[in-house]
Amino acid sequence: DIQLTQSPSSLSASVGDRVTITCRSSQNIKIYLNWYQQKPGKAPKLLIYAASSLQTGVPSRFSGSGSGTDFTLTISSLQPEDFAAYYCQQSYTTLPYTFGQGTKLDMK
Amino acid sequence: QVQLQESGPGLVKPSETLSLTCTVSGDSLNTYYWTWIRQSPGKGLEWIGYIHDSGSTTYNPSLRSRITISVDTSINQFSLKMTSVTAADSAVYYCARDRPYCSSISCYRTFDSWGPGSLVTVSS
Numbered sequence: 001d002i003q004l005t006q007s008p009s010s011l012s013a014s015v016g017d018r019v020t021i022t023c024r025s026s027q028n029i030k031i032y033l034n035w036y037q038q039k040p041g042k043a044p045k046l047l048i049y050a051a052s053s054l055q056t057g058v059p060s061r062f063s064g065s066g067s068g069t070d071f072t073l074t075i076s077s078l079q080p081e082d083f084a085a086y087y088c089q090q091s092y093t094t095l096p097y098t099f100g101q102g103t104k105l106d107m108k
Numbered sequence: 109q110v111q112l113q114e115s116g117p118g119l120v121k122p123s124e125t126l127s128l129t130c131t132v133s134g135d136s137l138n139t140y141y142w143t144w145i146r147q148s149p150g151k152g153l154e155w156i157g158y159i160h161d162s163g164s165t166t167y168n169p170s171l172r173s174r175i176t177i178s179v180d181t182s183i184n185q186f187s188l189k190m191t192s193v194t195a196a197d198s199a200v201y202y203c204a205r206d207r208p209y210c211s212s213i214s215c216y217r218t219f220d221s222w223g224p225g226s227l228v229t230v231s232s
Contacts, residue, residue, distance in 0.1 A: 034218050043202055043222035044153070049209055050216040087153060091217040096168040099153040 002026055002090050006100035012108040017078045021103045023071045023088035032092035035064055035073045038085045038102075047086075048073065083107050110135040112203050112223035120197075120230050126190040128226060130203030137161055137181045141206035143219065144177060144188045148199035158206050159186055193230045200225040 003026035013019050023033065031051035036044035046055045048064035051071055061076040075082055088100040116128035130142070143158035157167035159177045167175055171190070179186040190197060204222045208215040 032216060034216075036219075043204075043225055044219070045222075046218055046220045049218045049220075050211070053209065053216075055218075055220065089153075089219070094158075094166055094217070096170070097155040097217075099155070101152050 001096060002029060002093060002098050004088050004090055004098055004100035006086075006088060006103050008103060009101065010104045010106070012106055013078055014108045015078055015080055019075045019078055019082075019105065021073045021086055021105075023066075023073070023100050025069045025071070025090060028068050029090045029092035031067050032090055033064075033066065033071050034089045034091060035062075036087045036089065037082075038087065040084075044087060110205060110221045112205065112221060114201060114203050114223045114226035116201075116226055116228070118227055118229060120193055120228060121232050122194055122230055123192055126188070126193050126197065126228055126230075128188045128201055128203075128228070130186050130188075130223060132184045132186070132205075135205065137179055137184055137186060140208070141217075142179065142186045143204050143206045145202045145204055145219065145222075146197075146199040147202065147225075148196075150196075151199075154199075156188065156190075156201075195230050198228060198230045200227050202226075 005024045007022045033051045035048040038044040047058050052064045063074050086103045111133045113131045120126045138161040141158045144156040147153050157177050159165045159179050174191045176189045202225045204219040207220045208217050
């Protein structure tokens with residue numbers, strides 16, 4: 001299986017901060033990498049697909065970059081509604097799809 | 109706008125079969141792929157498997173021997189059955205739409221719509 005390792009596992013930040021989360025893959029997955037946001041008690045929500053494409057309706061303060069084995073999710077100016085958990089997921093192979101372990105972003 | 113809703117028992121006894129159904133509205137099961145994903149504190153998010161309208165399925169190899177995903181396009185539902193459950197199968201189970209976004213170069217699969225989730229506890 002393709003392993004995805006996110007860092008950090010948790011992060012404290014303030015409104016207005018620029019935040020970066022990293023996802024590293026155990027093998028080259030080109031740009032087959034998605035990012036999701038999950039709030040407590042809710043299902044994950046797709047933010048970014050194909051490493052850098054913003055899903056419709058997602059604010060432009062979210063951006064993704066990277067290819068191969070190293071990827072980043074950046075929130076340019078943190079808003080109160082952005083405190084949540086974030087997960088990366090690879091779709092390079094469906095056997096099986098895999099997720100990162102998650103990054104919990106909370107308020108400093 | 110597509111909506112998904114999981115339904116099924118919240119409590120299953122060890123060694124028995126877990127059965128969940130996902131009802132889809134706003135889209136036809138004749139499009140895209142339809143998937144099950146679970147989330148537990150111990151194992152995070154884990155993809156279980158998906159089905160296409162033709163009835164073709166792809167399962168997570170780690171679960172393949174115990175799971176069956178089926179579809180009934182006439183009532184826009186797809187289902188998950190997992191046999192011989194143990195406490196390790198306790199999780200929130202989500203159904204989701206597995207939709208490819210395509211460029212001129214390739215298609216990129218995503219889970220772009222999710223149900224709210226169904227908590228399943230395995231306990232006697």
